[in-house]
Amino acid sequence: AALMIDALNAQCDALTRLYEHTIREQSTRSQPQDSVPRGKNGRDRGDTQEDEESPKKRHKANEDVAAAITVKEDNDACDAEKVDVFRMIVSHNPILMTLASFLDPESLVTTFCVSKYWNALDAFRSDETWRFICTRRFGVENVNAWEESSRRWVEIYREMASLNAPPFCTIHGSEAIGKGNVKGVSAWASVERRSNGETARSVKVKGKEDGFDRYTSLPIVEVRILIQNTASADGIAVVPEQTLSIDTSTRRRGDEMIEVLSDDRFQKSITNLDGSPFVNNCKPDSIGGEMFRLPLFDSVVLIAHVHAKGCSNIDKFISKANFTKVLLAINGKTMPLVIPFDKAQAESKRTSESLSAYA
Structure with a gap:
């Protein structure tokens, strides 16, 4: 690296001297000749002056030629040194590593x-x-x-x-339900199954008539989404602020389960893969707000709680849920990262666990 810097500096010096020589030569050529009256002996005074100055001009021309030769030699030396530097770099394994x-x-x-x-x-x-x-x-x-x-x-x-294998994570949900990938960003969704398998939780909501806060029992499912920038090296993956939803549409009607926003206890959170708090790396002046940014191979776990309407337990939730999606932006282009839920895989896993417990 030091030899490469020296070679570049030598090239810059040689180009600077060549540029100065070119400017000096152009300025000499552009000077007009002064009109000088003729002398008594029939010769121009300008000719006499030219004869007097000719040794100086010849000396100056010799200096210019010597400077040009020096610049050419410096350039040739720099080119040779540049080749040597490249060969040295590609032949030196620690630099390549x-x-x-x-x-x-x-x-x-x-x-x-x-x-x-x-x-x-x-x-x-x-x-x-x-x-x-x-x-x-x-x-x-x-x-x-x-x-x-x-x-x-x-x-x-x-x-x-x-295989789109996920990174090692200690806080992934107890049951994986799906994974997805788009433009070099991957996501793996899971749910956290409670010990009794039930989903009923006490949630603070606003009354429809009086608008006062009150607590009621609602089916709540904790969804955890591990998101990783697996291959997008050209641009950082930016996840903007958004409300998470789970699609539960059928052939007859469209429906979805929405993230709980009325209770601060179920507020969406972002953590590292080992459970430690995530350090906010968002731009404060971003339009619309950002949740987090993911450079290459960085990953986080997004934890959200959704209102699982009509699902008294996790099994019913998995049977009804179709997919979820996370909006993200890469190089200024916003796109959805769809995570389809693999119901067959989840059902097969539950069946094998039941058989193991029975055996």
């Missing part, structure tokens, strides 16, 4: 297609590089579990990415 650590998976794979020479470089396909990528996306715990595998880490990453 550092560069590779700043690249996303798509960019790393792109380096394989640049040329045969780049494809032969080990830094962009080494196990150390791809193990670091796996750790950033899937978590240290998952990486440690795959440590005994004999496959290369690039193969492990490719397989887990194709």
Whole structure:
């Protein structure tokens, strides 16, 4: 890196000297000749003056030629040094490993297609590089579990990415119900099942007639959505302020379950994957407000409580719910991240758990 900076500085100095020489030469050519009266001996005084100044002009011209030669030699030396610096960088593995650590998976794979020479470089396909990528996306715990595998880490990453595997999370809901992906942002939805399986909770609502706050029993389901920026390296994924809803439409009518907003105890919250509080990274002057921002491989858990109308337990809620969606913006374009619920998978899991308990 230091040699590269020195080479760039030398190039800048050579270009500066060349520019000064060009300006000086142009100014000399643009000066008009003064009209001088002729002398008594028939020769122009200008000719006499030219003869007197000709040694000076010749000396000046020699200096200009020497300066031009010096500039050319400096440029040739800089070009040679530039080639040497590039070869030194690509031949020095620690520098390439550092560069590779700043690249996303798509960019790393792109380096394989640049040329045969780049494809032969080990830094962009080494196990150390791809193990670091796996750790950033899937978590240290998952990486440690795959440590005994004999496959290369690039193969492990490719397989887990194709399965849209979630990162390691300690506060994910007790029952997974669906997952989705759009434009390099993935989400996994789950519900938190209470010990008795019931959904009835005491909720503060406003009376329809008098408008006073009062408490009533309503079916409430806690939904947890793990959101991760899995591949969007060109732009940060921004999740704006929004009200979460669960679609429960049927063929005959449309319906949905809305997030509880009347009771502060069920206010929507955002946490890290280990349960620690999430540090707000939103822009305060954003239009419409933001909930959070996700750079590459960053992830959060969004916890919301919805009014599960007509669902006295979690099983009924899962059987009625179709999907949920989270609005997000990437590079200024807003789009929905739809998370369809896999009812068959949830039913199969409950059946296997029941058989295990019976056995």
